[in-house]
Amino acid sequence: MFENLSKAPGDKILALMGEYAADQRSTKIDLGVGVYKDEKGVTPVMTSVRKAEEKILSNEKTKTYLGIAGNKGFGTSVLDLVLAGSVDLSRVRIAQAPGGTGSLWVLMQLINRARPGATVYVSDPTWANHNPIAINSGLKVATYPYFDTETRGVKFAEMLATLDKLGAGDVVLLHGCCHNPTGANLSNDQWDQVAASLLRTGALPFVDLAYLGFGDGIEADAYGTRKILSTVPEALVAFSGSKNFGLYRERVGAAILIARDEKEADITNSQLLNIIRGAYSQPPITVPRSSAPSSRTRLCALSGKKNWRSCVTA
Ligand SMILES: Cc1ncc(COP(=O)(O)O)c(C=O)c1O
Structure with missing residues (x-):
């Protein structure tokens, strides 16, 4: 099936991101992808975003499909x-x-x-x-x-x-x-x-x-x-x-x-x-799955429970 394929060119900007992350020099400056960074060079989770995520997670009532046009x-x-x-x-x-x-x-x-x-x-x-x-x-x-x-x-x-x-x-x-x-x-x-x-x-x-x-x-x-x-x-x-x-x-x-x-x-x-x-069927709800445990931990903390799993299944 794949024997006739030749290697596709990599994305230059994304490749530069990888090279930057791998570079150990403390004097390095990131001139790659144009994302907002704070003075420590971190693209932060905005406080408003964090609060909104917590609100969404605590109020989420269903996991059913969103629909083709989304939210x-x-x-x-x-x-x-x-x-x-x-x-x-x-x-x-x-x-x-x-x-x-x-x-x-x-x-x-x-x-x-x-x-x-x-x-x-x-x-x-x-x-x-x-x-x-x-x-x-x-x-x-x-x-x-x-x-x-x-x-x-x-x-x-x-x-x-x-x-x-x-x-x-x-x-x-x-x-x-x-x-x-x-x-x-x-x-x-x-x-x-x-x-x-x-x-x-x-x-x-x-x-x-x-x-x-x-x-x-x-x-x-x-x-x-x-x-x-x-x-x-x-x-x-x-x-x-x-x-x-x-x-x-x-x-x-x-x-x-x-x-x-x-x-x-x-x-x-x-x-x-x-x-x-016919492509991706419907868009994702944009609550980051990867940060769910930490958000849930915080929600748990708010509700006074110790373990986020016991909290969300409660
Ligand atoms: C001009 C322009 N259009 C569209 C995009 C796509 O943005 P997104 O990350 O939302 O796909 C970018 C991202 O760099 C951009 O610079």
Whole structure:
């Protein structure tokens, strides 16, 4: 079965993480994966997260399946956070998904169902995982000019000129804020121009929103996304809660779709749910299993019992 396979290239960033962990030098500096770290170099469990986990564990009443679209309350909250009323919700659907990456994956699959082999235009450069996700979903990838290595800013005139030449059926992947890997972002006025261009050409905006709040705060960072979504008839958003919630390993994310009207939203959503069902069936509830004993120990301590097992079975 496997004799014809050749070795796949490793992921450079994740490989660097492993090399960093193995390096014994005390002077080492981690320039690998961009996760939040405190002054001791630890990516902490936030106090609010710990409290929420304890609350969830103590109140959890069932282990039954969540459903294909995941946790409904989570979906409503993400829509509040991302859209803040900028789009009529009758045209919007959301599905909880495993991280921003899982959201990108299911939405790329959706694009390929709607327009098999469509071209996704990504910024030059873009996050290294965009291309493989698009290609593995059956799509083509092309670039639009983005980073100016001289000015360290955005080549906006060239970017806009390229976007202006696209048409209906093309997809434009935009970093909602905190562009990865360059850190060069559009001004509000430039977002306005991009939104107008997308409206003119009919190309589909696909916003990757992985760092909401990490740039200039939630409202300022959401400007571009909300501007685009409130301007065009159709759009997609892959939301990641990994960074802004400090929940990297729980895989917190959501796939959002905006259709022209309620009827198309329902039909498109049925395809999205069908894709999810045929992939991982449903998203996980994001309570970390690995930390369950320690959380339970704490819950036990609160209830005055010594052993967390006797506590949870009580
Ligand atoms: C631009 C961009 N999109 C999406 C993601 C995916 O995040 P997640 O860990 O939620 O899958 C990342 C993570 O580094 C990212 O930088």
